[in-house]
Amino acid sequence: MRRSLLFIPANSPAMLQNADIFETDGLIFDLEDAISLMEKDAARDLLSEYFESYKLEGVELIIRMNQLDSIYADDDLKRALSWPIDSIMVPKARYQDLVQLEEKLEKLEKKTKWEKKIMLIPIIEQAIALFEVDKIASLDRVSALLLGGEDLATNLEVERTKDAEEILLARQLVIYAAKAYSKDAIDTPFTDVSDKEGLIQDAKHAKRLGMSGKSCIHPIQIDDINTIFSPTEKEIAYAHRVIEAEKEALLNHKGVFSVDGKMVDKPIIERAKKLLEKVKS
Amino acid sequence: MIYATAGTLESNDCMITVTQHDQQEILIDSIVKEAFGDQILAVILDVLNQLKVKNIKVHIQDKGALDYTIRARLKTALKRLEDVK
Numbered sequence: 001m002r003r004s005l006l007f008i009p010a011n012s013p014a015m016l017q018n019a020d021i022f023e024t025d026g027l028i029f030d031l032e033d034a035i036s037l038m039e040k041d042a043a044r045d046l047l048s049e050y051f052e053s054y055k056l057e058g059v060e061l062i063i064r065m066n067q068l069d070s071i072y073a074d075d076d077l078k079r080a081l082s083w084p085i086d087s088i089m090v091p092k093a094r095y096q097d098l099v100q101l102e103e104k105l106e107k108l109e110k111k112t113k114w115e116k117k118i119m120l121i122p123i124i125e126q127a128i129a130l131f132e133v134d135k136i137a138s139l140d141r142v143s144a145l146l147l148g149g150e151d152l153a154t155n156l157e158v159e160r161t162k163d164a165e166e167i168l169l170a171r172q173l174v175i176y177a178a179k180a181y182s183k184d185a186i187d188t189p190f191t192d193v194s195d196k197e198g199l200i201q202d203a204k205h206a207k208r209l210g211m212s213g214k215s216c217i218h219p220i221q222i223d224d225i226n227t228i229f230s231p232t233e234k235e236i237a238y239a240h241r242v243i244e245a246e247k248e249a250l251l252n253h254k255g256v257f258s259v260d261g262k263m264v265d266k267p268i269i270e271r272a273k274k275l276l277e278k279v280k281s
Numbered sequence: 282m283i284y285a286t287a288g289t290l291e292s293n294d295c296m297i298t299v300t301q302h303d304q305q306e307i308l309i310d311s312i313v314k315e316a317f318g319d320q321i322l323a324v325i326l327d328v329l330n331q332l333k334v335k336n337i338k339v340h341i342q343d344k345g346a347l348d349y350t351i352r353a354r355l356k357t358a359l360k361r362l363e364d365v366k
Contacts, residue, residue: 013293013347017293045356049352
């Protein structure tokens with residue numbers, strides 16, 4: 001389950017050595033925006049030594065690499081295959097670049113006899129990427145899409161506001177593309193870390209639209225995001241009742257049945273199954 | 282004088298300066314030198330041995346960095362020194 005994904009600057013020892021206490025579903029070690037151009041090498045070295053010393057379990061390990069057309073991308077990729085990461089987050093992602101990246105990873109994984117398949121989380125943060133977001137979501141290694149609201153607003157030449165009206169269409173396109181291919185849709189971070197109420201409203205809105213989870217830039221945001229994107233006890237109990245009722249209906253050769261006085265059909269059963277799978281994971 | 286640095290003076294970090302030298306010299310400035318000076322020295326020597334670096338002056342300004350940070354900062358500084366050369 002990807003409810004919360006926390007960005008951590010990869011060149012900050014203070015943040016890195018506390019990473020294992022944060023109750024986030026994923027840690028994004030940021031080699032891109034959080035690291036100045038002169039410190040990219042230091043960040044990679046620090047991350048290498050960090051991964052040698054700390055064994056992180058029960059959390060998805062992600063690196064946000066530098067842009068694929070930057071001079072830092074190749075070094076990021078080569079080093080990434082010596083780290084115990086699960087996924088690579090790709091900034092300013094475009095379809096054709098991702099196709100090439102998939103091929104490159106395939107070769108690198110074979111060459112280094114890498115045992116697991118590294119997945120990709122493209123960041124959709126350019127207007128042009130929204131016109132190919134469905135193709136991006138369809139790629140084999142893409143396991144989730146992340147909406148990058150700040151860069152997208154810059155690209156659109158609009159102000160980024162708290163009600164997020166300016167990114168509504170982008171949110172919906174990312175969600176539809178991700179869900180069409182059974183991938184996760186991860187929402188953009190809420191950047192005002194001092195505004196707890198604002199975060200809660202923004203995350204609830206994102207969830208209502210269909211986002212699977214939300215990224216965050218400060219550990220203080222994790223609890224609220226996890227709570228909002230977790231199924232409630234009521235939802236879990238209802239899903240169990242639906243599954244039980246379905247079993248009973250099948251035994252009794254009943255095509256149609258109801259739970260809590262309401263008719264249950266195929267989409268409701270599927271939703272219940274998905275929700276229980278999420279809870280399990 | 283050919284030298285390179287890596288790291289910061291922020292808490293939990295250290296700044297390491299390496300200078301080309303005619304022998305090995307290690308200077309440790311640390312907020313925890315009394316308790317951990319020997320351990321810091323051991324980490325530095327371990328990295329230098331591992332990379333087979335002999336003629337070097339290493340100056341560490343430590344702000345409570347753990348071993349992995351010291352190792353990383355020293356390795357980065359040494360690579361940067363090679364680039365400067």
